[in-house]
Amino acid sequence: MKGKKGPLLFFIAPFGLLFAAFYLAPIGYAIKQSLYKIERQGTFGKAQEVFGGLEQYTRVFSDGPFWESIGRVLLFGIVQVPVMLGVALALALLLDSGLVKGKAFFRLAFFVPYAVPGVVAAIMWGFLYSPNLSPFTALTGNVDLLSADFVLWSMANVVTWIYVGYNMLIIYSSLLAIPQEVYEAARMDGAGALRTAWAIKIPLVMPAIVLTTVFSIIGTLQLLAEPAVFRTFSSAVTSTYTPNLTVYSTSSIPNFNLAAAFSVVLALATCLLSFGFLKLTQRGADK
Amino acid sequence: MKNVNRIGPMVVMAAATLYFLVPIWWLLVAASKSRAQFNNTTPLWFADFSLGDNLSELFAYRDGVFLRWMLNSVLYTGGAALIGTVLAAMCGYALAKYRFPGREAIFNIVLSGVLVPATALALPLFLIFSQFEATNTFWSVFLPSLVNPFGVYLARIYATASVPDELLEASRLDGSGEVRTFFTISAKLMFPALVTIFLFHFVAVWNNFLLPLIMLGNERLFPVTLGLYSWNTQVNQIPELRMFVLTGALVSIVPLVIAFLFLQRFWRNGLGSGAIK
Structure with missing residues (x-):
């Protein structure tokens, strides 16, 4: 260890300081803010920030629209995450199956949408859904994809x-990392392509699937850009449609203390869900 | 029998390709049409090709505010991703290659940072910056964008896998300092991984929406995503903005698509490595 303290500090301190300033400090500050409230002396008195204890949290827990929005994104996640990851897994298995030609092209074609920012993608699809602008009039003429019934699924x-x-791509790269001998053994046992995929490939890429699921859960609870953009296209999307929209509209009232409490509850819920999912899958793996 | 086996998968792949690329194709076609033709020509095929006119109108609109947004995005994103990757690489490398008390504690704190949603930080960051009267500045968006805990996590994994301890010992015996060894030897070995971290970081900052939305009021500081968003919210009042939104949307995705094309061989293989361990 002698003589390494300096370099060690040099390596860790820059990131560490920024992490403390722009990650840890805001978390602490949000918690502190959520424990305060604004009090006025009389109707026209000066506003003053005073300690309010858990008052903001009582408001959060009795805030109907907020919990509705949590329910909405949970419903969204329960349907959308499995569909998305199911399709991703199926495409990865197909790419890896040796039955497909032009792998490099497909890999690139499927990845292109990832380069489109959420705001831009939402604007683009918003146009595609709009009855009078869409190229798919056969569909949009019959079903209003931006109506209250459909807009969540359109998003x-x-x-x-x-x-x-x-x-x-994440799943596919971990498929590529499976050693060839595993497949040879399966072939000797007379396993076909489907059976190999089901009994060997999927279990072996499970860590990748778990990782993508956790990221998807986090992403779902944070939904913001898409609903914010869709407010222009559809009156069904309210200012409290998702938890993050609630945070944003509460902070522009402005009621920072309540918005901070929303943020804290949302961050906790996100951590709990993703952590809980990790624990659940780990326990499953131990059996 | 063999042919039948191949047709099914190829049909699925072709259908998926259509799903992923048709919207972008539509955007390209739409951005190439004049206002009049946008509404009354086939949406999925070109009419008179006026992309050039649309672009010059877009770039000239309101003193070229759109170009300003693009430049802002490149500065926010490129700068933050470049510096952020170097910082994450150094930290991850130190966590992988040195044993010191508190190492696991630091790693775990950083790792739990991965699980903290970035949007939960936007509001408190705004409040903190407003204490220093620093909201609505370039730095209020740039500085928080430098921090990438997931990059540290990836860098640690990559450093463990790609930088042999023997090599570090050898360079120590040659009298090379730790810092010099990192920049001359270790960083080179980690280079493909660093490109992956850079790309992830780049996309994350490029897509970041809530932080600039909350922080910035001055239009001339907007990144392109926020600029397009603000135009799109005004489309109903100012219909002429629609063409600008469409053309601007097309322009805004070009840099990332080019970056991905050029750095293909890195992300193709690098992306999954974080998931394997």
Whole structure:
């Protein structure tokens, strides 16, 4: 260890300081802010920030629209994440199966949407869904994809479109890392392509699937760009449609203390869900 | 029998390709049409090709604010990803290659940072920056974008896998300092991995929406995503903006697509490595 303290500090301190300033400090600050409230002396008195204890949290927990929005993104996630990852896994297995020609082209074609920012993708699909602008009039003429019944699933399609290729690549690269001997053994046992995929490939890429699931859960709870953009296209998307939209609209009232409490609850819920999912899959793997 | 086996998968791949590429194709076609033709020509095929006119109109609109947004995005994103990758690489490398008390604790704190959603930080960051009266500045978006905990996680994995301890010992015996060894030897060995970290970081910052939305009020500081968003919210009042939104959307995805094309061989193989371990 002698003589390495200096270099060690040099390597770790820059990231460490920024991490403390722009990750840890905001978390601490949000928690502190959420424990305060604004009080006025009389109707026209000066506003003053005073300690409010858990008052903001009582408001959060009795805030109907906020919990509705949590329910909405959970429903969204329960449907969209498995569909997206199922498609990604299927495409990765097909790419890896040796049955497909032009692998390099498909890999690139599927990945292109990942290069499109969420805001831009949402604007583009918003046009594609709009009855009077869409090229798919046969569909949009009959079903209003931007109506209250459909708009959540229309957004799910946007998110799926962006991220299938990205998730497919993660799964595909871990398929590539499986040693060839494993397949030879399967072939000797007379396993066909489907059986090899089901009994060998999928279990071996499970860590990659778990990782992509965790990222997808985090992403779902954070939904913001898509619903924010869709507010222009559809009146069904309210200012509290997703938890993050609620945070944003609460902070532009402005009620920073309540918005901070929303943020804290949302971050906790996200950590709990993704951590819980990790633990659940680990326990499954131990059996 | 063999042919039948191949047709099924190829049909699936072709259908998927259509799903992924048709929207972008539509955007390209739409951005190449004049306002009049946008509404009354076949949406999925070109009419008179006026992409050039649309572009020059877009770039000239309101003193070229769109070009300013593109430049901002490149500065926010390129700068943050470049510096952020170097910092993450150094930290991850140190966590992989040195044993010191508190190493695992630091790693775990950074790792839990991966699970903290970036959007949860945007509002408190705004409040902190407003204490220093530094909101609505370039730095208020740039500085927080430098931090990439996932990059540290990846860098640690890559450093463990690609930098042999023997090599470090050898360079120590040659009298090379630790820092010099990192920049001359280790960083080179980690290079493909660093490109992957850079790309991830680049995409994350390029896509970041809530932070600039909350931080910035001055239009001339907007990144292109926020600029397009603000135009899109005004489309109903100012219909002429629609063409600018479409053309601008097309222009905004070009840099990333080019970056991905050029750096293909890195992300193709590098992306999954984080998932294997």
